[in-house]
Amino acid sequence: MVEPAPGLAREAWLMRQPELRQDTVEGRWVLISPGRAMRPMPHDEPFLTDEGACPFCEGNEQATPPEKVAWRLPHSPADGPGWRARIVPNRYPAVVQTAIPLSGPQVAAVGTHEVVVECPGHRASSVGLGAAHWHGLMRLARDRVAGMSGDPAHGWVQLFKNAGGAAGASLLHAHMQILSVPVVPHRVESMLERARDLGHCPVCRMVEWERSEKTRMVAEEGGLVAFCPFASGFPHEVWICPVGHQSHWETTPEATLQKMADLLWRVLARLEERLGLFPHNLVWQGAPRHHPLAGHGHWMVRVLPRLNGIAGFEWGTGMLINTVPPEEAAGMLAD
Amino acid sequence: MVEPAPGLAREAWLMRQPELRQDTVEGRWVLISPGRAMRPMPHDEPFLTDEGACPFCEGNEQATPPEKVAWRLPHSPADGPGWRARIVPNRYPAVVQTAIPLSGPQVAAVGTHEVVVECPGHRASSVGLGAAHWHGLMRLARDRVAGMSGDPAHGWVQLFKNAGGAAGASLLHAHMQILSVPVVPHRVESMLERARDLGHCPVCRMVEWERSEKTRMVAEEGGLVAFCPFASGFPHEVWICPVGHQSHWETTPEATLQKMADLLWRVLARLEERLGLFPHNLVWQGAPRHHPLAGHGHWMVRVLPRLNGIAGFEWGTGMLINTVPPEEAAGMLAD
Numbered sequence: 001m002v003e004p005a006p007g008l009a010r011e012a013w014l015m016r017q018p019e020l021r022q023d024t025v026e027g028r029w030v031l032i033s034p035g036r037a038m039r040p041m042p043h044d045e046p047f048l049t050d051e052g053a054c055p056f057c058e059g060n061e062q063a064t065p066p067e068k069v070a071w072r073l074p075h076s077p078a079d080g081p082g083w084r085a086r087i088v089p090n091r092y093p094a095v096v097q098t099a100i101p102l103s104g105p106q107v108a109a110v111g112t113h114e115v116v117v118e119c120p121g122h123r124a125s126s127v128g129l130g131a132a133h134w135h136g137l138m139r140l141a142r143d144r145v146a147g148m149s150g151d152p153a154h155g156w157v158q159l160f161k162n163a164g165g166a167a168g169a170s171l172l173h174a175h176m177q178i179l180s181v182p183v184v185p186h187r188v189e190s191m192l193e194r195a196r197d198l199g200h201c202p203v204c205r206m207v208e209w210e211r212s213e214k215t216r217m218v219a220e221e222g223g224l225v226a227f228c229p230f231a232s233g234f235p236h237e238v239w240i241c242p243v244g245h246q247s248h249w250e251t252t253p254e255a256t257l258q259k260m261a262d263l264l265w266r267v268l269a270r271l272e273e274r275l276g277l278f279p280h281n282l283v284w285q286g287a288p289r290h291h292p293l294a295g296h297g298h299w300m301v302r303v304l305p306r307l308n309g310i311a312g313f314e315w316g317t318g319m320l321i322n323t324v325p326p327e328e329a330a331g332m333l334a335d
Numbered sequence: 336m337v338e339p340a341p342g343l344a345r346e347a348w349l350m351r352q353p354e355l356r357q358d359t360v361e362g363r364w365v366l367i368s369p370g371r372a373m374r375p376m377p378h379d380e381p382f383l384t385d386e387g388a389c390p391f392c393e394g395n396e397q398a399t400p401p402e403k404v405a406w407r408l409p410h411s412p413a414d415g416p417g418w419r420a421r422i423v424p425n426r427y428p429a430v431v432q433t434a435i436p437l438s439g440p441q442v443a444a445v446g447t448h449e450v451v452v453e454c455p456g457h458r459a460s461s462v463g464l465g466a467a468h469w470h471g472l473m474r475l476a477r478d479r480v481a482g483m484s485g486d487p488a489h490g491w492v493q494l495f496k497n498a499g500g501a502a503g504a505s506l507l508h509a510h511m512q513i514l515s516v517p518v519v520p521h522r523v524e525s526m527l528e529r530a531r532d533l534g535h536c537p538v539c540r541m542v543e544w545e546r547s548e549k550t551r552m553v554a555e556e557g558g559l560v561a562f563c564p565f566a567s568g569f570p571h572e573v574w575i576c577p578v579g580h581q582s583h584w585e586t587t588p589e590a591t592l593q594k595m596a597d598l599l600w601r602v603l604a605r606l607e608e609r610l611g612l613f614p615h616n617l618v619w620q621g622a623p624r625h626h627p628l629a630g631h632g633h634w635m636v637r638v639l640p641r642l643n644g645i646a647g648f649e650w651g652t653g654m655l656i657n658t659v660p661p662e663e664a665a666g667m668l669a670d
Contacts, residue, residue, distance in 0.1 A: 020654075023566035024537040026522075027529060030568045031656045034663075094648075094656055105565075160647025168646025179648050187361075187653030194362060202359040230440075231356035233365045281647035302650070310645055311503025312495025312616035313429075313514050315637070318522030319355075321366045321429055328369075 018095055018109035019102060020183055028186045031109055033094040055091075056173035058120035064088040068114060071140045085137045086117050087144055087178070094179060107183060112148060116141050116159075116176040124277055125163070126174040131265045138261040139254075145178060145284075146250040152290040154180040156188055157250075164279030167306040176282070184288055192287055195296035203298035204245050206230070211243075216330045218267065222259035226267055228330040233320030234304045236275070236329045238267050241300035247287045249299035264301055270333050271305065279306040353430055353444035354437060355518055363521045366444055368429040390426075391508035393455035399423040403449060406475045420472045421452050422479055422513070429514060442518060447483060451476050451494075451511040459612055460498070461509040466600045473596035474589075480513060480619075481585040487625040489515040491523055492585075499614030502641040511617070519623055527622055530631035538633035539580050541565070546578075551665045553602065557594035561602055563665040568655030569639045571610070571664045573602050576635035582622045584634035599636055605668050606640065614641040 018033040055063035061079045068087045076082025090113040099108035118126040118137055126133060141159055149157045161176040162168040169175075195201050210216055210227045218226040218238060226240045240263050246252055249260070264282075271278060281304040287297025314320055353368040390398035396414045403422045411417025425448040434443035453461040453472055461468060476494055484492045496511040497503040504510075530536050545551055545562045553561040553573060561575045575598050581587055584595070599617075606613060616639040622632025649655055 021566035023564070023568070024541055025529075026526060028566070028568075029652075029654050030566045031654055032567070032660050033656055033658055034660055036656060036658045156652065158648055158651045160651050162646040166644075168644035177648070181652070181654070185652035185654050187651070191361060194360075206359055229358070231358035231363070231365045232367070233358070233363075281650055283647050283651040285651055304647075304650055309501075309503035311497040312618050312639075313493055313512070315616055315639055316493045316495050316522070316618040316620055317364075317491065317516070317520035319364050319366055319516070319520050321368055321371060323367075323369055323371045325367050325369055 017099055020107040020109050020181065022105065026186075029181075029183055031094055031181065032106075033109065036092055036094050054122050054171070054173050056115075056117045056171065056175060057122050058083070061086075064115070064117075065091065069140065069144060071136050081120070083120060084133065085119065085140050087114050087140065088117065089113070090115050090177065090179075095181065110182050111154065111180040112157075112178065113180075114144070114178045116144075116178065118174040118176065122173055124172050124174060125268075125272060127265065127268045127272055131262050134261045134265040135258050138257060138264075141176060141178070142250050142257055148178070148180055149248070149250055149289050153182065154288075155183040156181055156185055156288050159284040161280075161282035163281070164277070164306065166279035167281050167304075169279075184291060188285070188288065189291070189293075191285075192291065192293035192296045195298075196293055201245055201296065201298050203241060203300065207241065207243055215327045218330055218333045219263060221263065223256060224259050224263055226263045226333075228326035228333070230326060232322055232324075232326040232329065235307045235322055235324035236271060236303075236305045236332070237322075237326070238271075238303040238329075238333070239300050240264055240267065240303075241298060245298055247294050247297040247299060248289055249284055249286050249301070251289070252299070260301060264303070267303055267333065271303070274332055275305070275307075280304055281306060352434055355442040355444050355516065357440065361521075364516075364518055366429055366516065367441075368444065371427055371429050389457050389506070389508050391450075391452045391506065391510060392457050393418070396421075399450070399452075400426065404475065404479060406471050416455070418455060419468065420454065420475050422449050422475065423452065424448070425450050425512065425514075430516065445517050446489065446515040447492075447513065448515075449479070449513045451479075451513065453509040453511065457508055459507050459509060460603075460607060462600065462603050462607055466597050469596045469600040470593050473592060473599075476511060476513070477585050477592055483513070483515055484583070484585055484624050488517065489623075490518040491516055491520055491623050494619040496615075496617035498616070499612070499641065501614035502616050502639075504614075519626060523620070523623065524626070524628075526620075527626065527628035527631045530633075531628055536580055536631065536633050538576060538635065542576065542578055550662045553665055553668045554598060556598065558591060559594050559598055561598045561668075563661035563668070565661060567657055567659075567661040567664065570642045570657055570659035571606060571638075571640045571667070572657075572661070573606075573638040573664075573668070574635050575599055575602065575638070576633060580633055582629050582632040582634060583624055584619055584621050584636070586624070587634070595636060599638070602638055602668065606638070609667055610640070610642075615639055616641060 020029050022029050058081045070086035071084040073082040093113035095109040095111035095113050099110050102108050145157050148154050157180040216228045229239050283302045286299030287294040355364050357364050388395050393416045405421035406419040408417040428448035430444045430446035434445050437443050480492050483489050492515040551563045564574050618637045621634030622629040
């Protein structure tokens with residue numbers, strides 16, 4: 001439990017403390033996070049060039065909070081140079097580690113918010129470092145997420161990537177983020193409920209169908225598929241998932257993790273080759289490990305290029321408008 | 336039924352024809368609309384200044400398709416000057432009026448896509464024209480939407496506004512859009528189902544609660560309330576809705592429509608006063624008039640300032656991150 005700082009009224013403290021609130025009209029949770037507004041956020045620049053020293057560059061380790069874990073060269077000290085990727089607390093966290101309990105329908109947003117710095121050099125994409133680098137990177141992120149998701153205090157642990165200003169990034173240097181919340185988000189839970197209600201796994205069925213249709217397949221290897229989904233909501237959207245039913249990406253066998261890293265790297269490399277540096281989000285999804293419906297989840301990584309905006313029609317209907325048919329997108333990606 | 340143009344293969348025609356596809360994993364529909372990619376769309380400019388002549392300005396009526404309906408001065412001819420607001424077909428429609436029937440799980444995206452030009456002068460906001468102008472504007476849009484939503488061929492008719500590049504607008508000149516689709520969108524239907532399953536209207540209950548809490552109220556007048564919702568997903572989000580249960584905004588009595596226009600105008604004027612020109616979406620919601628659960632709908636207008644981006648965490652969880660607590664937002668808006 002954190003006590004309010006001396007001289008800071010409890011009310012002011014609570015105003016700054018992030019909280020989760022459920023919209024009773026739609027059933028969705030929102031995260032109200034006033035402290036996050038302090039984050040320096042340039043507007044409308046797809047790929048930001050940093051003015052001063054980049055806090056994610058090798059040699060500037062002191063500009064971030066102390067690292068939680070890193071992929072390091074032998075004998076290199078924590079928070080010094082000599083690393084390939086490192087995980088550090090987010091300096092502008094959307095959640096807090098400990099909170100004053102709240103009365104009322106809101107829930108204190110207790111969780112963890114960390115940054116996975118993908119590479120030591122100042123580059124907007126780490127794809128150029130090759131597949132082997134992505135194996136190590138995904139292993140580092142997987143271990144961190146698995147350590148957190150095994151603890152039921154985390155309702156959900158989200159690994160994601162924002163690349164480029166149009167995809168929500170505030171810093172250029174390639175990085176992912178891990179953000180956990182104490183509730184199970186509506187989207188995560190409703191996919192599990194939907195699979196239960198259908199009486200079958202819609203991802204298993206979709207994969208089977210896409211493999212027979214072939215027109216949207218990108219690759220199939222080592223028990224995983226990459227394809228542009230039939231109902232892609234984003235131009236050049238790609239899903240990567242196991243052919244067989246598996247609920248949690250972070251506990252998948254090492255060989256499958258490596259294959260996922262490899263396929264993801266190849267898809268991103270091909271997209272960069274065709275589109276240049278492109279704003280995108282990466283989203284890892286599956287199921288919370290302690291959820292009673294967890295077995296209904298089928299994990300996947302979604303590659304979401306952010307070439308179109310989200311506007312009023314989308315907010316009103318929940319329908320995305322996509323200008324690139326997935327058949328065309330798959331044609332561009334296939335070998 | 337439209338026939339393919341001579342010399343254009345049926346396959347190529349179908350590739351260009353917009354269609355609706357349902358994502359079986361989430362139950363959502365997406366609109367695949369290749370023709371929409373031809374729309375000139377500058378990137379990342381919040382308020383675009385037009386280079387050439389603006390197609391929405393008075394005197395340039397020939398630059399748009401012939402108008403469907405307009406709020407005109409007496410004796411002014413259609414598609415000439417002398418109007419206050421006009422509705423024209425969208426030059427880059429996301430849907431088509433008639434379509435080749437499709438085989439397979441997709442649905443031809445048959446519908447109507449129109450632009451409501453808010454004012455004759457070249458301005459990014461029509462708020463400066465005053466409340467009386469907004470009465471006339473909302474009456475024009477209401478009549479058009481009501482005419483369409485009475486026809487069951489339209490699964491849903493969405494009135495919305497994109498203002499500023501960050502909110503999805505491609506043209507500066509103030510305008511709204513009307514876009515109808517032949518299916519009932521997942522978001523619209525799931526709100527109706529949720530109200531049915533709850534056994535009460537969550538909007539009625541929320542309004543009652545907000546009126547007793549008072550901390551997020553902005554205004555109450557003529558049977559309508561404006562408030563910053565408890566679980567606001569956007570900074571400075573405002574909802575305007577009737578206190579009593581009403582399902583359809585487009586068939587509300589004239590006095591209520593005028594009060595809605597008035598409250599909306601006041602909220603927008605106050606936001607502009609405090610934030611300057613700000614990117615935002617407006618979304619009118621309620622229920623499809625022919626839907627069996629229509630009576631469960633409670634209409635509202637949502638004002639969604641687009642000051643934060645939507646990023647990977649949001650796509651993974653469905654949870655929005657909002658940096659401005661609604662209590663603070665309401666304080667800024669209250670008289």
